[in-house]
Amino acid sequence: xxxxxxxxxxxxxxxxxxxxxxxxxxxxxxxxxxxxxxxxxxxxxxxxxxxxxxxxxxxxxxxxxxxxxxxxxxxxxxxxxxxxxxxxxxxxxxxxxxxxxxxxxxxxxxxxx
Amino acid sequence: xxxxxxxxxxxxxxxxxxxxxxxxxxxxxxxxxxxxxxxxxxxxxxxxxxxxxxxxxxxxxxxxxxxxxxxxxxxxxxxxxxxxxxxxxxxxxxxxxxxxxxxxxxxxxxxxxxxxxxxxxxxxxxxxxxxxxxxxxxxxxxxxxxxxxxxxxxxxxxxxxxxxxxxxxxxxxxxxxxxxxxxxxxxxxxxxxxxxxxxxxxxxxxxxxxxxxxxxxxxxxxxxxxxxxxxxxxxxxxxxxxxxxxxxxxxxxxxxxxxxxxxxxxxxxxxxxxxxxxxxxxxxxxxxxxxxxxxxxxxxxxxxxxxxxxxxxxxxxxxxxxxxxxxxxxxxxxxxxxxxxxxxxxxxxxxxxxxxxxxxxxxxxxxxxxxxxxxxxxxxxxxxxxxxxxxxxxxxxxxxxxxxxxxxxxxxxxxxxxxxxxxxxxxxxxxxxxxxxxxxxxxxxxxxxxxxxxxxxxxxxxxxxxxxxxxxxxxxxxxxxxxxxxxxxxxxxxxxxxxxxxxxxxxxxxxxxxxxxxxxxxxxxxxxxxxxxxxxxxxxxxxxxxxxxxxxxxxxxxxxxxxxxxxxxxxxxxxxxxxxxxxxxxxxxxxxxxxxxxxxxxxxxxxxxxxxxxxxxxxxxxxxxxxxxxxxxxxxxxxxxxxxxxxxxxxxxxxxxxxxxxxxxxxxxxxxxxxxxxxxxxxxxxxxxxxxx
Numbered sequence: 001x002x003x004x005x006x007x008x009x010x011x012x013x014x015x016x017x018x019x020x021x022x023x024x025x026x027x028x029x030x031x032x033x034x035x036x037x038x039x040x041x042x043x044x045x046x047x048x049x050x051x052x053x054x055x056x057x058x059x060x061x062x063x064x065x066x067x068x069x070x071x072x073x074x075x076x077x078x079x080x081x082x083x084x085x086x087x088x089x090x091x092x093x094x095x096x097x098x099x100x101x102x103x104x105x106x107x108x109x110x111x112x113x
Numbered sequence: 114x115x116x117x118x119x120x121x122x123x124x125x126x127x128x129x130x131x132x133x134x135x136x137x138x139x140x141x142x143x144x145x146x147x148x149x150x151x152x153x154x155x156x157x158x159x160x161x162x163x164x165x166x167x168x169x170x171x172x173x174x175x176x177x178x179x180x181x182x183x184x185x186x187x188x189x190x191x192x193x194x195x196x197x198x199x200x201x202x203x204x205x206x207x208x209x210x211x212x213x214x215x216x217x218x219x220x221x222x223x224x225x226x227x228x229x230x231x232x233x234x235x236x237x238x239x240x241x242x243x244x245x246x247x248x249x250x251x252x253x254x255x256x257x258x259x260x261x262x263x264x265x266x267x268x269x270x271x272x273x274x275x276x277x278x279x280x281x282x283x284x285x286x287x288x289x290x291x292x293x294x295x296x297x298x299x300x301x302x303x304x305x306x307x308x309x310x311x312x313x314x315x316x317x318x319x320x321x322x323x324x325x326x327x328x329x330x331x332x333x334x335x336x337x338x339x340x341x342x343x344x345x346x347x348x349x350x351x352x353x354x355x356x357x358x359x360x361x362x363x364x365x366x367x368x369x370x371x372x373x374x375x376x377x378x379x380x381x382x383x384x385x386x387x388x389x390x391x392x393x394x395x396x397x398x399x400x401x402x403x404x405x406x407x408x409x410x411x412x413x414x415x416x417x418x419x420x421x422x423x424x425x426x427x428x429x430x431x432x433x434x435x436x437x438x439x440x441x442x443x444x445x446x447x448x449x450x451x452x453x454x455x456x457x458x459x460x461x462x463x464x465x466x467x468x469x470x471x472x473x474x475x476x477x478x479x480x481x482x483x484x485x486x487x488x489x490x491x492x493x494x495x496x497x498x499x500x501x502x503x504x505x506x507x508x509x510x511x512x513x514x515x516x517x518x519x520x521x522x523x524x525x526x527x528x529x530x531x532x533x534x535x536x537x538x539x540x541x542x543x544x545x546x547x548x549x550x551x552x553x554x555x556x557x558x559x560x561x562x563x564x565x566x567x568x569x570x571x572x573x574x575x576x577x578x579x580x581x582x583x584x585x586x587x588x589x590x591x592x593x594x595x596x597x598x599x600x601x602x603x604x605x606x607x608x609x610x611x612x613x614x615x616x617x618x619x620x621x622x623x624x625x626x627x628x629x630x631x632x633x634x635x636x637x638x639x640x641x642x643x644x645x646x647x648x649x650x651x652x653x654x655x656x657x658x659x660x661x662x663x664x665x666x667x668x669x670x671x672x673x674x675x676x677x678x679x680x681x682x683x684x685x686x687x688x689x690x691x692x693x694x695x696x697x698x699x700x701x702x703x704x705x706x707x708x709x710x711x712x713x714x715x716x717x718x719x720x721x722x723x724x725x726x727x728x729x730x731x732x733x734x735x736x737x738x739x740x741x742x743x744x745x746x747x748x749x750x751x752x753x754x755x756x757x758x759x760x761x762x763x764x765x766x767x768x769x770x771x772x773x774x775x776x777x778x779x780x781x782x783x784x785x786x787x788x789x790x791x792x793x794x795x796x797x798x799x800x801x802x803x804x805x806x
Contacts, residue, residue, distance in 0.1 A: 020423065023485065076424070081454040085447035087267040087309065099419050107424035107431070 005032060005067060008074035009041055012104065013052045020103050022048035028097050029059035034067040043101070061097040064090040076106035118144065123177040123204045124368050125149060125381060125388040125442075126307070132168040134181040134200040134210075135159060140233060143240055146208060146272075146305060150389065150443030152240065153207065153261075153272040153307040156231035159200070161185045161214070161224055166198055175335060176365035178203040196222060207272070207306040214300075216293040226289040228303070232272050234263035236443035238451055248444075252284040259287065268447050270309055277302040338364045342405050345745070346772040351703040352741075358707030359741045362733040363402060367409075379413040383711065383734030390440045390455075392417055392462030393525060394735055396469050397673060401739030403476050404746050404776055410473040411482055417466060418489040422457050422496075427514040430458035430523075434496030436466045438520070452515055460501060460511040460523040460549050463493045464556035471559030474567070475753045478779030483567045494560050494577070497553050503543045504606065507587060509553045512543035524549060525674075526617075526652060530659055531666035532603055535612045537658025540605040547600050548617045550588050551624030557581035558625065589628045598634035600627070614638060614654035616671075619678025622685050632685040639678055640690050647718025648697045649675035655715075662715035669712040669727050672698050673736035676743040683747045688763035695744040696765030702741060709737040749773060749785045756780055762787030 012018065030041040042055045065073075069088055072078030080102045083089040091098055120129050126148040130136045138144040138155040146154035159166060166183035173179050183198040195218035201211040216222045234246070248265025259282050261272040274287065278301035281288045291299045338360065345356045368381035368388060380402075382394035395417065399410035422435035429452045430438075441453035452458075467490050474483050483490075503510035513519035522531055524546045532546060533539050557577045565574035592600045594610060600618050601610035618635050621627050627635060638644055643654035649670035653660050661668045675698050682691040701724040702709050711734045714725035749771070750761030758780050764771055764787050775782040 019488070022488065076426075079426075079429075079449065079454055082447055082449050085268075085442055085454065087269060087447075096419060103421075103423035105424070107426040108428070109425065 004071040004074045005039075005041075008105075009043075009052050012043075012050055016050060017048050018045075018050050018104065019048060021045050021050065021100065024048065024097065024100055026061070026094065026097050027057070027059040028061045028063065028101055029057070030070065031062060031064045032067040032070050033064070039067065059093065061091065061093040061095065063098060064092075073105055076108045080105055119171055119173075119179055119181075121173075121175075121177055121179050121202065121204045121208075122365055122388065126204055126206060126208075127388060128154075128202065128204050128208055130157070132171055132181070133159070133166050133183055134202060135165075138233070140235060140240065145232075145235075146307070147237065147388075148206070148307045149309075150237045150441050150446070151270050152235045152237075153232055153270065154230065154305060155233040155235070156229055157305075158229045159183075159198070159212070160227045160229075161196065161198065163225070163227075176361060177205075196224075207304070210303040210305070212301050212303060213298055214291075214293060215298045216295060219295045221295060221297075222293045224289075224291050224293065224299075226291060227286060229286040230259060230261070230274055231285065232261045232263070234261075234270050234444075236445045238441070238443060238445045247448075254282050254284070257282070259284070265444065265448070268444060270307070270444075273304075273306045273308065275304050335361065335364050338406075341777075343776045344774040346770075346774065348769045349767060351707070352699055352768065352771075355699060355702040355707035355709075355741050356745070359738050360405070362708060362738040363398075363406065363409075363735070366733060366735045366738065378409070379416050380409055380735040380739075382736075383732070389442070390416060390420075390437070392436045392438050393459055393465065396436075396462060396465045397525075397677075398735040398739040400469055400472060401673075401676060401736065401743035401746075403472060404751055404778070405742050407473065407477050407777060410469055411477075411479065414466070414470055414473065414482065414486055414489075417462075418486050420455055421489050421492060426457075428452050429454065429456050430514055430519050432457070432496060432500040434463065434492035434494075435500065436462040436493060438462060438523075450518075452518055456519070458511075458513055458515070458520040458523050460509055460546075461525065461552050463496050463501070464509070464549070464552040466490070466493045467556035467560050467563075468552065471563055474563070476778045478756070480567050483563055487568050490560065490563065494556060497556065498580075501549075501553070504545070506608075507584065508545040508604065509549040510543035510545045511549075526666035528665045528667075530664075531652075532611060533613055533653075533657070533659045533667070535614075535657055540603065540611050543606060544603050544611070546603040546617065547588075547592050548620040548624070550584065550592070551621045551626040554581050554584050554588070554626040555624040557584070585626050585628070588626055589631065593631065598631070599638050600631075600635070613657040613659075614643060615657075616644060616650045616652050616674050616678060618644075619650060619674070619681045622681025623677050624681075625684065627685070629685070632687075636682055636685065636687045636690055639682065640693060645694070645697075646670055646715050648701045648713070648724050649694060650678045651715040660715075663725070663727060665712070665727070668715040670701075670715055670724070671712045671737075672701070672709040672740035676740040676747075679744055679747045683750065688750065688761075691747045692763045692765045695748050696767055698740060698744060699765075700767070708733055709740055710734070711737055745773060749787055751776065751785060753778060753780075758783050758785070760785040760787070764788075 024045045025047055026045055028043040032039050040054050040056050042053050042057055044051045073080050117132050118129050128146045129144045136144050136157040145152045164185050167186055169182040171181055179202055181200040184194055185196055197215040199213045203209050248263055251262045253260045259274040263270050293299050342360050347353050366381050367378035379395050380398040381388045382391040395413045399413045402409050417436050420437050422431040423433055435457045437455040437457050438459035439453050440455035445451040446453045470490055501509040511523035520527055532544055558581045561574040561577035564570045594601050594612050599614050600621055601612045602615045603611035605611055619639050639650055643656055644650050651668055651670055653667040659667045675694050679691040679694040704723050710726050710732045712727040748764055752759045756779055758778055771787045774784045
């Protein structure tokens with residue numbers, strides 16, 4: 001079984017350094033729910049260096065969505081900003097971090113930036 | 114839209130009502146309370162004892178606050194002039210209205226005061242295009258509040274209405290039964306609060322009941338905004354009024370993109386349709402306003418950089434490095450029935466982004482921002498070569514990939530018929546309009562300067578300069594209409610010239626792509642009878658197949674366009690010609706009480722005697738608001754050279770004396786003075802430092 005969300009984050013973790021986030025230092029947490037289960041992805045960014053864990057720690061920006069929807073975002077089938085406008089993705093804290101992070105999501109053809 | 118509508122706004126929340134303060138909107142009518150591209154109130158009608166009110170006067174207190182003085186009765190006969198009604202309204206996250214009724218009679222007055230309220234929750238796009246709603250409405254009375262709601266799946270928008278005085282609420286409005294003693298008064302505060310549902314970004318009341326002082330969202334008050342801008346002294350009262358109007362409107366059009374956060378203000382494009390972030394409009398306005406309010410440029414650069422394209426997305430016409438065209442927050446965007454989340458279909462915003470970054474640094478000396486945005490600027494420059502050259506021949510081309518809701522013309526003249534041959538035919542796609550080549554040239558030249566001086570990458574600078582020189586050489590060969598002695602509007606896919614004569618020639622002068630040997634002929638056209646109306650430069654020249662003096666981009670005069678034409682003329686040394694255009698536009702401004710519309714008719718000045726406003730023009734509009742500012746810059750010949758501001762004024766005859774005091778920049782603050790006509794030699798600015806700069 002492939003898990004698009006896990007693949008997206010593990011690919012990011014494998015890169016260790018993400019040029020598009022070079023100006024960022026901060027933490028983003030994605031709380032993804034499927035049924036009653038919530039999986040947390042904590043992204044710690046230090047001038048583009050990225051480390052990822054499942055820790056339930058405080059973050060500068062917390063993003064909440066259904067796991068199924070996020071799978072779509074992680075593969076480019078869903079657009080993150082439109083989902084925020086629909087109310088399907090909730091954002092708390094520093095929204096600018098999410099605006100910059102969303103640049104990493106692929107386009108509809110799965111093309112990576 | 115009609116001129117007697119009253120508009121107040123704060124960020125992208127605005128209220129448009131009639132002169133009584135009432136709102137009676139239909140699906141296709143731009144009145145109502147709007148926030149984030151959704152209408153939250155479409156009915157708001159006040160009656161006293163069943164009668165509508167009559168306006169005596171409207172006080173525009175501030176752009177976010179107004180006061181309506183009313184009396185009962187309709188028509189010209191006042192049924193009961195013993196009562197006065199005052200509605201004082203301030204826009205916030207929703208609006209706050211203080212309703213006061215005065216009884217001037219010697220008898221007590223028993224009154225039934227009624228406000229009908231309703232909302233159709235239309236998306237601004239629906240108001241423009243008259244579309245059907247897909248979600249469900251609800252109305253309820255909840256905790257002494259009237260709640261109007263709309264829900265479509267997880268998308269929810271809610272309007273909550275409450276009053277401070279005892280009130281009877283029903284699902285269609287509010288009723289007050291009051292007795293006012295002789296010479297007495299009655300007051301209630303009304304709060305209309307807009308909110309979004311789960312995941313929404315703007316769900317808190319702005320003005321608490323009873324708080325009389327309106328506080329706009331913008332971080333600086335209007336007074337401070339005006340105090341911080343240079344002071345204009347002049348013997349022409351109309352110009353002073355126009356200048357003040359421009360500053361106030363620019364303050365009003367400041368907009369803080371909700372998702373970007375950080376309280377950053379950048380210019381939105383215009384009221385009522387365009388209270389949102391536009392790449393092109395925000396950049397042009399920031400360029401116009403640089404000598405006056407440089408912070409707009411900084412915030413525009415940062416916000417557009419945050420949203421820079423990063424992937425290929427055909428629906429949004431997005432590419433890596435591309436600067437957005439338009440952002441929207443309404444229902445149709447949320448459900449991807451429109452691509453504005455954001456939409457990237459503009460071919461000029463990306464090169465202009467680099468142009469603005471360089472011009473900003475030249476004025477402010479803010480090297481830090483240029484370093485911070487190096488990645489964005491490089492990505493923008495890369496977009497020009499990697500994504501815009503659709504024909505692989507070294508020019509910038511555009512063709513939308515979103516065939517359904519994308520934009521056909523991705524240049525500033527974006528209406529369907531704006532790009533035509535002399536005989537009126539329309540070329541196929543892709544299209545390479547001439548000004549895009551100019552902007553690309555300028556972006557490379559300026560990018561090279563930034564690369565060499567600030568990014569310390571001289572190899573990249575050399576490469577950009579080589580490319581710019583090559584582009585200029587090819588452009589002057591391929592776009593030059595030699596028998597007419599001007600530049601063609603565009604090239605078609607066959608490499609043929611789209612040969613009509615247009616105002617775009619002025620943008621080419623501004624960009625610097627024009628060979629010196631050709632500039633004189635171009636300037637002659639811009640001031641010639643086919644393009645210059647006496648008020649400004651026509652978008653399309655008289656005598657072209659599609660010329661129409663009230664055609665949106667095919668004959669009207671756009672003040673913004675003319676202001677860049679004037680700047681272009683200045684750049685090639687045509688100072689008197691630039692002053693002539695400045696005089697025409699500033700004369701026109703007088704007819705609009707200092708607020709230039711988006712466009713006015715291209716009729717000959719001698720024929721109409723006054724500028725004829727284009728019927729549906731948007732007002733105030735940011736880049737029209739910015740036009741007088743840029744014209745002041747060009748008339749004064751303000752130019753940053755190194756750490757100094759050079760002043761080289763040439764004024765039109767209508768101005769005897771002009772002083773612009775405290776011009777901010779890398780020099781601190783300096784004053785510029787100009788007198789009469791054509792001083793013999795360039796004047797140096799008086800240099801003055803200030804501790805707070």
